[in-house]
Amino acid sequence: MTDQLDNLFSRVLSAKIFANREMMRPDYIPNDLPHREDQILRLAEILAPSLKGSRPSNVFIYGVPGTGKTAVTKYVLKKIEDEGRKVGISLEVAYINCKHDDTNYRVLADLCESVGERIPFTGLSTSEVFRRFVNLVDSSERMIFAILDEVDALVKKTGDKALYDLTRINQRLSRTRISIVGITNDLKFMEYLDPRVRSSLGEEELVFPPYDASELEDILSRRASFAFNRNTFEASVIKLCAALAAKEHGDARRALDLLRISGEIAERNGNNKVMEEHVRMAQKEIEKDRVVEVIRTMPLHSKILILSLHLLGKGGSTGELYDLYCTLVKNMCLEPLTQRRVSDLINELDMLGIANAKVVSKGRYGRTKVVSLSISTKNLKEALQEDQRLGALIKK
Ligand SMILES: Nc1ncnc2c1ncn2[C@@H]1O[C@H](COP(=O)(O)OP(=O)(O)OP(=O)(O)O)[C@@H](O)[C@H]1O
Ligand SMILES: [Mg+2]
Incomplete structure (x- = not known):
């Protein structure tokens, strides 16, 4: 352990990516606000x-x-x-x-x-x-x-x-x-x-109109020229962060977060330069945080439904899911929602990328909808950790 910690400390101390990380923080007000x-x-x-x-x-x-x-x-x-x-x-x-x-x-x-x-x-x-x-x-x-x-x-x-x-x-x-x-x-x-x-x-x-990709690129370059050390990132990195944020809705906060987290990942990995692969990893990290936050703030019944999906393992039919959901709800002395309402909730979860619902053909038995969970157990634990009743039911 001591070795590992020594290693970690020396990596952090020798990290040379950021000149001034504070300048990448979302609440930092820069002196220069291009395109505004x-x-x-x-x-x-x-x-x-x-x-x-x-x-x-x-x-x-x-x-x-x-x-x-x-x-x-x-x-x-x-x-x-x-x-x-x-x-x-x-x-x-x-x-x-x-x-x-x-x-x-x-x-x-x-x-x-x-x-x-x-x-x-x-x-x-x-x-x-x-x-x-x-x-x-x-x-x-x-x-x-x-x-x-x-x-x-x-x-x-x-x-x-x-x-x-x-x-x-x-x-x-x-x-x-x-x-x-x-x-x-x-x-x-x-x-x-x-x-x-x-x-x-x-x-x-x-x-205030949304920024387009080239405006975001300018904003990022100017911020990065103060916040990052020289020669610590490729121009393509700024371009990629700007393009990804522009695809959402021209959000400078998202663009800055992507660049900051990319820099942090590069530092953690002991790299001297931020590369495109770090941006991809940063994008995944942000996406994960978003999903965790979305679940954390959902109503109880949606959380129970997500937990039921988790307990179904590889997935199951909507009928199996509903039965399991009802059992959990009744164990908590609550009243289950109707099957119809649950079906709407499944569609919502599907749209949010939390669940995956697909219709499969069962030959002459017709077609059935199979639902499975799209997020990892680790993320689920994080999202449900505030609710001990639910958290305790998560499979190891
Ligand atoms: N033109 C710009 N140049 C440099 N940085 C910018 C610019 N526009 C926004 N930012 C940075 O992007 C981040 C988000 O900006 P800000 O907080 O002002 O957005 P907002 O419009 O108030 O968003 P929200 O509606 O979510 O509150 C901040 O870190 C801010 O410093
Ligand atoms: Mg604001």
């Missing part, structure tokens, strides 16, 4: 009146995941804050990720905290928190930008009441002004909103 020049200028143009003391319009930003919405917004606001400091204007930015703070209470409490008042975790009514926020921000003259990132998460969970109040808040303030920047990757989000909220949140709208 238009969006940067447009957002800056909308928000710049704040530097002269007027309230900028609210802005609504949307685009599919990984198109630079968060990075561009943080970048522009940082520049505006810096400029505000230079010209002596007090600009404050409250950045809230509504996926983490997905209740009206948490969002308002976070806004309060960003202007200096701690709010207890519970105990106050939402309207009381809102009232405190109004009094607090209006106690001195300032301009506040409330960035509501992934704002769809908040609305889906608790409706648009907080957004409604926030978009009207300026009417209640006499000294301070607040502008809202709402960000979402749910392109249908605006449809869920009350029309009044929609029109005030979307005073200005900014669309």
